[in-house]
Every structure is written in structure tokens, then in C-alpha cells.
Amino acid sequence: LAFSRKQTMRPSVLNLTDVVGDLRMLVDRLLSGTNVKLDVQYGRDLWPVKTDLSQFEQVLINLCVNARDAMPDGGTLTLRTRNLTAADVAAFNYSYMPAEDMVLVEVADNGTGIAPEIMDKIFEPFFTTKDVGKGTGLGLAMVYGIVKQSGGYIQPESEVGKGTTFRVFLPRHIPEPAVAAEAGAIDSAIAEVGMQPEAPAAQQPEDLTGSAVILLVEDEEAVRRGGKRMLETRGYTVHEAGSGVEALSIMEELEGKVDIVVSDVVMPEMDGPTLLGELRKTYPDLKFIFVSGYAEDAFARNLPPDSKFGFLPKPFSLKQLAVVVKETLDG
Ligand SMILES: Nc1ncnc2c1ncn2[C@@H]1O[C@H](COP(=O)(O)OP(=O)(O)OP(=O)(O)O)[C@@H](O)[C@H]1O
Ligand SMILES: [Mg+2]
Structure with missing residues (x-):
């Protein structure tokens, strides 16, 4: 997806x-x-x-x-x-x-x-x-x-x-004077992964950096790479998995040394909710964020009631990804 x-x-x-x-x-x-x-x-x-x-x-x-x-x-x-x-x-x-x-x-x-x-x-x-x-x-x-x-x-x-x-x-939209020239360059760099360009920052910058270890689970390679790059520029260590099954084995290799899992919902073989259920058997407090945007993502009925997770609806900007990661880690 x-x-x-x-x-x-x-x-x-x-x-x-x-x-x-x-x-x-x-x-x-x-x-x-x-x-x-x-x-x-x-x-x-x-x-x-x-x-x-x-x-x-x-x-x-x-x-x-x-x-x-x-x-x-x-x-x-x-x-x-x-x-x-x-x-x-x-x-x-x-x-x-x-x-x-x-x-x-x-x-x-x-x-x-x-x-x-x-x-x-x-x-x-x-x-x-x-x-x-x-x-x-x-x-x-x-x-x-x-x-x-x-x-x-x-x-x-x-x-x-x-x-x-x-x-x-x-x-109400009030037309603004011309936007900084460098916005164009950022646009094309992230167009590749189809994510949303950041709005020109008007407000004071938030600190979105961190040092946590993230496991990013997404079957679409381009999207995964985009997310990885973005999170790495914020200081995070990112491990990638192309499927739920791969995520489980990476988790084992890393001996559970992962602070947060960011996972797509719909993936072949093992979907995001099943992955969450599997991982939490061994790591009950593992933080988890679902990334999803579709009504078709009809699935979560196999999630145990009151399981806690973050959620990021698609489409989202790179900045929003960083924000949700930070919030979930802090929360
Ligand atoms: N206009 C409304 N009147 C009464 N209840 C509502 C209304 N809008 C939403 N709800 C309640 O909020 C719940 C969540 O709405 P939401 O649109 O997120 O999901 P859904 O309609 O159940 O499923 P989906 O939209 O994913 O097909 C609904 O199941 C319903 O209980
Ligand atoms: Mg509805």
C-alpha cells in the first residue's frame, strides 16, 4: 500500500x-x-x-x-x-x-x-x-x-x-507574497516518494529531533526509503522491514532493541495489526504507530481491545511523521 x-x-x-x-x-x-x-x-x-x-x-x-x-x-x-x-x-x-x-x-x-x-x-x-x-x-x-x-x-x-x-x-485564505525559492528544490526531492511537501514554515520551529531506534515497516520501497531518510535526518536510527514477517525477524536480530515501530496497515502476508499483536506478545510495552489512509484498511477487529498505538492518516507530510513519532515516544 x-x-x-x-x-x-x-x-x-x-x-x-x-x-x-x-x-x-x-x-x-x-x-x-x-x-x-x-x-x-x-x-x-x-x-x-x-x-x-x-x-x-x-x-x-x-x-x-x-x-x-x-x-x-x-x-x-x-x-x-x-x-x-x-x-x-x-x-x-x-x-x-x-x-x-x-x-x-x-x-x-x-x-x-x-x-x-x-x-x-x-x-x-x-x-x-x-x-x-x-x-x-x-x-x-x-x-x-x-x-x-x-x-x-x-x-x-x-x-x-x-x-x-x-x-x-x-x-480564510489570504494570498501570500512569493514563497522562498528553495521550496522548489524540497518539493522535487520528496515528490519521488509522493509525500506532501512541508508548508513554508511561518511558526517557530519545533524540535523534532530524537535519538530513538525506529523499525519502519512498509512494503512499498520508495515510501519506506523516503520515510527512513527523513527520520535519519532528524537523528533517529532507522531499521527497515518490507513486510511484517521481516519485521519480526529483524526484531529478533536486534534482540528487541527498538523504541518504536512505524508500520503500514495493509501489507501482504502479515498485516500491521497482526504484527502489533505478535510483537506485543514478547514486548508488551513496545510503542507502535500505524500509517494508513483507507477505508479499505478494514482489519483492526483482530486487535485486542485497548491496545495502544499512534495513528498517522495518509496523506501526511514528512514533518507530521516526525511529530507523531516524537509524540508517541514522549507519551
Ligand atoms: N452523523 C452521525 N450520526 C450518528 N453517529 C455517527 C455519525 N457520524 C459518526 N457516527 C458514529 O461514529 C462512528 C465512527 O464513524 P466513522 O466514520 O469513523 O466510522 P464508520 O462510519 O463506523 O466506518 P467507516 O466510515 O470507516 O466506513 C460511527 O460508527 C458512528 O457510531
Ligand atoms: Mg463513516
């Missing part, structure tokens, strides 16, 4: 009313054969935002599918776009969200609602209340990853029996 070109984040400046408009037909099709009605309310003169179009479409599709599934007896799925001034944003009172101009997209349903006790789990990878084969629990994890990568925020509001509204806030 590789980072195909398609998954690479290619941000462009977009108008979300257009995005939602173009998606209408697709959502209509998702709703055909159900008693769910689609109501689209377009905001006027929407500010531009910067995100990857196909990725953002995935966000909306996932939210719409969830909304549809929450209304088995029918209802209304409402898609709404509008501008929020900094003051409007502040009025939402979400401490984590800066009071800046944003564009809001809402996906609302009047379905089952989400019980308060599972509310803080829904974005966790593999959390699902759907039957086996119906849901993988990766939809919202992916949504969250994409929204974060776009510099945005997502917040659900729900009442059992009444319905749910997911609000996605994306910062």
Missing part, C-alpha cells in the same frame, strides 16, 4: 460553495434508494480556502455517508456553507480554535445522534458502532487528518434522537 499520487496533498485555492455544488450529484447518488432528502444551503460570496480538492471531497463524502447511515428511516441531510468572521468564530467558544476569519461547512442530519459517552471516541481510528463489514471506523479518522492538514478544525454537536451536525472550519 503506497502513497499513490492521488493521495498526495495538493492544496489549491478553492471556493467551498463550488466544491459542495459539484458534490451534489454524488451525494444524491449516495442517497438514492433511501428516504433521506438533501438540502443544500449555499453561503454567499464565500471567502477562498486552501485545501486539496479531492481530499476535501473525501471529508464531505465521509460525513455525508455517516449522516445517511444515521437516518435509516429517512430524514434530511443538510449541507451548509458560510463565512464566519473572527467574531463569529469566537462565539463558538472552542478554546482550541483561534478567533480568525474562517469558512464553515456543516453536514447535518436528523438521525440517531451520538451518545455522549462515545463522543470522544468517534475520531479514533477503528472506532465504529457499525456491524462487521459495514464500517471500518476509519472514516472520521481520515476526515480529522485531512481537516488538520488543511489547517482547519472539526467539531461535532449531537443530541441522541435529534441528530448530529459536524462543523468543519477552514481558515
Whole structure:
């Protein structure tokens, strides 16, 4: 499972009313054969935002599918776009969200609602209340990853029996003056592995260096090499494995002297979750990060409940990989 070109984040400046408009037909099709009605309310003169179009479409599709599934007896799925001034944003009172101009997209349903006790789990990878084969629990994890990568925020509001509204806030895009020339060189160096180029660093640099020993498990060689190179430049020692089976034998060779395993989920022979289960038999406290981006990665049901692991949704930037590694090691 590789980072195909398609998954690479290619941000462009977009108008979300257009995005939602173009998606209408697709959502209509998702709703055909159900008693769910689609109501689209377009905001006027929407500010531009910067995100990857196909990725953002995935966000909306996932939210719409969830909304549809929450209304088995029918209802209304409402898609709404509008501008929020900094003051409007502040009025939402979400401490984590800066009071800046944003564009809001809402996906609302009047379905089952989400019980308060599972509310803080829904974005966790593999959390699902759907039957086996119906849901993988990766939809919202992916949504969250994409929204974060776009510099945005997502917040659900729900009442059992009444319905749910997911609000996605994306910062208003203000065109910037020309970017540093060296960005081009970085772009082409990492295009090879299909990862996302770093956004030009505006904020103060974080310390993402470390000295830990990492076992990187990924069947796609180009991706593995890209990740290895990146982690090595941050000071980590990286061992590579092209499969779960290879990872087990490398672990044995190294006599368990590995601080963290970063593993793809879908791989031939032995998938990531099985690898985690095997390794934790011998090394119960071994830190583990899954890298994944697909709803097809339906698997984790064979993971023991409450097994702890980090998760990095694809596509991700090299910097995000470093951040998650650091966080998981520190955590
Ligand atoms: N609009 C909604 N109304 C009610 N419950 C929801 C809604 N959206 C999400 N959920 C709850 O959150 C859980 C996780 O959603 P998520 O999209 O991550 O996974 P999924 O829909 O179960 O599976 P997948 O999207 O991978 O096919 C769902 O199983 C459901 O319990
Ligand atoms: Mg879903």
C-alpha cells in the first residue's frame, strides 16, 4: 500500500460553495434508494480556502455517508456553507480554535445522534458502532487528518434522537507574497516518494529531533526509503522491514532493541495489526504507530481491545511523521 499520487496533498485555492455544488450529484447518488432528502444551503460570496480538492471531497463524502447511515428511516441531510468572521468564530467558544476569519461547512442530519459517552471516541481510528463489514471506523479518522492538514478544525454537536451536525472550519485564505525559492528544490526531492511537501514554515520551529531506534515497516520501497531518510535526518536510527514477517525477524536480530515501530496497515502476508499483536506478545510495552489512509484498511477487529498505538492518516507530510513519532515516544 503506497502513497499513490492521488493521495498526495495538493492544496489549491478553492471556493467551498463550488466544491459542495459539484458534490451534489454524488451525494444524491449516495442517497438514492433511501428516504433521506438533501438540502443544500449555499453561503454567499464565500471567502477562498486552501485545501486539496479531492481530499476535501473525501471529508464531505465521509460525513455525508455517516449522516445517511444515521437516518435509516429517512430524514434530511443538510449541507451548509458560510463565512464566519473572527467574531463569529469566537462565539463558538472552542478554546482550541483561534478567533480568525474562517469558512464553515456543516453536514447535518436528523438521525440517531451520538451518545455522549462515545463522543470522544468517534475520531479514533477503528472506532465504529457499525456491524462487521459495514464500517471500518476509519472514516472520521481520515476526515480529522485531512481537516488538520488543511489547517482547519472539526467539531461535532449531537443530541441522541435529534441528530448530529459536524462543523468543519477552514481558515480564510489570504494570498501570500512569493514563497522562498528553495521550496522548489524540497518539493522535487520528496515528490519521488509522493509525500506532501512541508508548508513554508511561518511558526517557530519545533524540535523534532530524537535519538530513538525506529523499525519502519512498509512494503512499498520508495515510501519506506523516503520515510527512513527523513527520520535519519532528524537523528533517529532507522531499521527497515518490507513486510511484517521481516519485521519480526529483524526484531529478533536486534534482540528487541527498538523504541518504536512505524508500520503500514495493509501489507501482504502479515498485516500491521497482526504484527502489533505478535510483537506485543514478547514486548508488551513496545510503542507502535500505524500509517494508513483507507477505508479499505478494514482489519483492526483482530486487535485486542485497548491496545495502544499512534495513528498517522495518509496523506501526511514528512514533518507530521516526525511529530507523531516524537509524540508517541514522549507519551
Ligand atoms: N452523523 C452521525 N450520526 C450518528 N453517529 C455517527 C455519525 N457520524 C459518526 N457516527 C458514529 O461514529 C462512528 C465512527 O464513524 P466513522 O466514520 O469513523 O466510522 P464508520 O462510519 O463506523 O466506518 P467507516 O466510515 O470507516 O466506513 C460511527 O460508527 C458512528 O457510531
Ligand atoms: Mg463513516
